[in-house]
Amino acid sequence: MKLKNTASIRKHLVRWYMKHHRALPWRETRDPYRIWVSEVMLQQTQVNTVIPYYERFLKRFPDVNALAEADAGDVLKLWEGLGYYARCRNLHKAAGQVVAAHGGKIPDERTRFKKLPGVGDYIASAVQSIAFSHAHAVVDGNVKRVLARIFRMDAPVNQPASYPQFRDIAATLLDTARPGIFNQAVMELGALICKPKTPDCGNCPVSDHCGAYAAGVTDEYPKRVRRKPVPVRHMVAGIVHKEGRMLITQRKAEGLLGGLWEFPGGEVRKGETAEAACIREITEQTGLSVGIVSPLTRVRHAYTHFKIEMDVFHCRYLAGDMRLSGPDDFRWITPDETDDYPFPKANHKFIRLLTSDKGVSG
């Protein structure tokens, strides 16, 4: 790999970072545990979204031992709303492994650290470079965009086949004398200057070395392949009332929204009414006989690969004993107890309507 002006690019990036970087909570420490938690939370999640979660999480679980000893449900409740809940499950599991297999000390060697669940190429390099000053280059969305513009790379940033190219160029460009600062500098440039749309090239410390800028084609980089439109699914959920309480079920630990609690329901089949689907799904999953009382609302929500339109009904328990099929667990709760369980955002969109005076008795 032969790149031009690498020394000058490094120097200008680091100098710019020293002067212009944002003060962020995880930049006030070299504690590998805190760096690690921040990187997990920041995965596919913007800085401003993470900050309050990060502060709460570190206050509650200040070190890896505290996290390892914590109840998985308590950890998930702190993660509620942040999304990608497998990150939470993996981080908790990994903390247990650090305590059990590494004496509570986070491995300061990339290969061993990367064996932990949820630690991939990016997080391994980020933690090892920022916390331990080990010379590993990170490749995230910011890095790919910055490199694509500087070097006019035509490899689509959202194709796995492009990854080795970005990885190798990032490794070549890395400032091995201060890898943590350099990695953060490239990412910070991507976040503040080399933005996806309308990059602020007038304030860019490396515009003199940018191939896309020189050619006046920054808006053509990075290259990207379009992904297909997402389908819309028609879903239902039921608030099953019984003796002043409501039924919630816990989703299976794996898969979409794993481990979260929800008001039971499912997908409406072709040719089926929402009401019939609501009764059918609840009966299938719980064995209970229920009836529709009244419609509550319709909520819309977008996931990465599909959207949902969900009809929500007040239902009444009619008969039967609980025989769970699908969910991992269930509870009969009062309206104020919804605060004690982590729910998906789609549920929160109607939970706020469940004040104690709007329910039905029976």
Added chain:
DNA sequence: AAATCGGGGAT
């Protein structure tokens, strides 16, 4: 290689 996995911010 493609699909899965959330939710919010920016445009």
Added chain:
DNA sequence: ATCCCAGATTT
């Protein structure tokens, strides 16, 4: 609406 985000894991 669409893209994007300090990606990892499974299929």
